[in-house]
Amino acid sequence: MAKKIGVLFGMENTFPGALVERINGMEIDGITAEFVQVGGVEMAKPCPYAVIVDRISHDVPFYRSYLKNAAMTGTAVINNPFWWSADDKFFNYCLAEKLGVAVPRTALIPHKFYPPMTNAQSFRNLEYPLDWEGIFEYVKFPAFLKPHDGGGWRDVFHVHNPEDFFHAYDQTRDLCMTLQAAVNFKEYFRCYVVGQEEVRIMAYDPRRPHAERYVLEPQVYPKGLLARVEKDALTLCRALGYDLNTVEFAVEDGVPYAIDFMNPAPDADRVSVGEENFQWIVDKVARLAVKKAKTAGKAMEGLRWSNFLGGETPKKNVPKKASAKKVATKKAAK
Numbered sequence: 001m002a003k004k005i006g007v008l009f010g011m012e013n014t015f016p017g018a019l020v021e022r023i024n025g026m027e028i029d030g031i032t033a034e035f036v037q038v039g040g041v042e043m044a045k046p047c048p049y050a051v052i053v054d055r056i057s058h059d060v061p062f063y064r065s066y067l068k069n070a071a072m073t074g075t076a077v078i079n080n081p082f083w084w085s086a087d088d089k090f091f092n093y094c095l096a097e098k099l100g101v102a103v104p105r106t107a108l109i110p111h112k113f114y115p116p117m118t119n120a121q122s123f124r125n126l127e128y129p130l131d132w133e134g135i136f137e138y139v140k141f142p143a144f145l146k147p148h149d150g151g152g153w154r155d156v157f158h159v160h161n162p163e164d165f166f167h168a169y170d171q172t173r174d175l176c177m178t179l180q181a182a183v184n185f186k187e188y189f190r191c192y193v194v195g196q197e198e199v200r201i202m203a204y205d206p207r208r209p210h211a212e213r214y215v216l217e218p219q220v221y222p223k224g225l226l227a228r229v230e231k232d233a234l235t236l237c238r239a240l241g242y243d244l245n246t247v248e249f250a251v252e253d254g255v256p257y258a259i260d261f262m263n264p265a266p267d268a269d270r271v272s273v274g275e276e277n278f279q280w281i282v283d284k285v286a287r288l289a290v291k292k293a294k295t296a297g298k299a300m301e302g303l304r305w306s307n308f309l310g311g312e313t314p315k316k317n318v319p320k321k322a323s324a325k326k327v328a329t330k331k332a333a334k
Helices: 015-025 061-072 081-086 089-099 132-139 162-169 225-240 275-295
Strands: 003-008 031-035 051-054 076-078 106-109 143-147 157-159 177-181 187-194 198-203 219-221 244-252 255-260 330-332
Touching: 003 015, 003 275, 015 031, 015 275, 031 275, 051 061, 051 275, 061 076, 061 081, 076 275, 089 106, 089 177, 089 225, 106 132, 132 162, 132 177, 143 162, 157 162, 187 225, 187 275, 198 225, 198 275, 225 244, 225 255
Parallel strands: 003 031, 003 051, 051 076, 219 330
Antiparallel strands: 106 177, 143 157, 143 177, 187 198, 187 244, 244 255
């Protein structure tokens, strides 16, 4: 029986087309790829795709609900739309702490302004006034004020003292924010993790202009640093259950601190990530989608929330021991 792999996307121009072309270029009997086409969705009706690679549902609620129905009726969705809907970055930091992965001190901060359809009575359980002094003493400055579930470096503020904080906080509208200790990093990595098995460690510099952040010059790193980054990236993605993610590490005094690892539709644009990284991610996601297509067809297993966390996947889906592929130009110091 022929099986189709669908790519669901928005404003991206390079990755979706390259992914479809790569899958079809593999010429696997009975498996083809195309851009998803969807209209009105009948409840509990299976969709025509064995696998859907989701690049846009975080911005489009209609797509997210469509994918949940598709997953429940047998489509393998990359990434799991149920857990992605529930996840947030503050939870990620808490989970990392429990897993033994280094994370900066982070505090959850209430909304500055009331969210829609709420008022003062909605917050009768909220301590007032907040113990700002205690929060600042715990996190310490400098720090970053950023949304608890945001992305793309939107609404992120670098604050150096209480005055900076309150000036930034006043601009956060009704967003729920986190205050996170800044890492005075020497090295910084952005890691693709695919299928909870494959890792691509990329040198990255968030201080550069966006189009120049992926560092392509050869680098030398302390012994063991890349191995720990690989291990921690896999630990986080396996616990969260993401099949496609990026994990960012800021390294201070030899310790890689995980500062962002809720990126289930990570940047994969040819221009921004560079040709080598682009070809790697296209190839790995293509192979993952084909692998899932070969076994797709049954209703998604383990839809209970408890099975989404802690890496408690069914035994037949437990990933094999990973063999991470490092960027060739980046060699660890001996």
